[in-house]
Amino acid sequence: MNTPSITQVQGVLVGHATNEEALTGVTVVLTPEGAVAGVDVRGGAPSTRETDLLDPVNLVQQVHAVVLTGGSAFGLAAATGVVSWLYERGYGFDVGLTKVPIVPAAVIFDLGIGRADIWPDATMGYAACVAAETTVAEGSVGAGTGATVGKVGGMGTAMRGGVGTWSETLANGVTVGALVVVNAFGDVVDDQGRIVAGARTSDRTLIGTGTLLRGGLSRQSFADSVGQNTTIAVVATDARLDKAAATRLAMMAQDGLARAIRPAHSPFDGDTVFALATGVHEAPPLVTLGAVAADVLATAIVRAVQAATTAAGVPAARDLAGS
Secondary structure, eight states: OOOOOGGGSTTOEEEEEEETTTTEEEEEEEEEEEEEEEEEEOSSSOOEESOGGGSTTSSOOEEEEEEEESSGGGGGGHHHHHHHHHHHTTOSEEOSSOEEOOOOEEEOOOTTSSOSSOOOOHHHHHHHHHTOBSOOOOBSSGGGTTOEEOOEEEETTOEEOEEEEEEEEOTTSOEEEEEEEEOOSSEEEOTTSOEEEOOBOTTSOBOOHHHHHHHOOOHHHHHTTTTOOOOEEEEEEEEOOOHHHHHHHHHHHHHHHHHHEESOSOTTOOOEEEEEEEEEEOOOOHHHHHHHHHHHHHHHHHHHHHHOOOBTTBOOHHHHHTO
């Protein structure tokens, strides 16, 4: 049986492109036939593209992909390659003269690990589209390649983040899925509140961001973390929603982020959640979709760090579990 993932939502594919030398990459969530979309930005340090058009008052109703990428603001260039891939295949918003693919994007800051002079570009974005399929790799892949968490003390307290996904199908056949890139300032916790990956000591003992914050940190410690974090996610459903409902779905999904990451939505994070609705099935009550979206996003976040692997001397959760 296939592991539940966002691609169990009808009309959704996922592709990764990875640069293991530079420790960066791109993950694209493709909806070539179009999906109604919304977005909710909660973090204090976001870096995004094409999020204004997702406002329910604006004209365009559907998007054709969402790009999640490393490389900080440099990495937004990856979306150009996704636009090219879609355009070549005739997908996009019909403006009469041509079709314009609509591709929102969000980035994480991963320049502090691997190489800071190489970041995702249009070629890598295109490659992620070519690789898109229904099987979704998790962990240190795609946009999660250089992801880290627990950076309250800079990279000296960090552990590995990554990509995670999960989904749930309701009794009426509607599926809700999530895909997330976890690159948080805070710790990732399970449904019992136990830290799975987060701030640690030099001997790899988990101490937790909350403990370090309460104990007092130097201004330099915070300076090392400013703008170097962000958890970015896509939640998707095959229910029929309008843009206002998709926006509310993204907002409710943020509750899952706050459950699984502590603290969340900090001044140093750019936490952004996109919501997609492919419109295959009649929608159940929005409160149901939102509640499930929060649950699957929280599960995907934990899976992201559980699947991550050590790189550049930064340990992963699986290393601590085996020590």
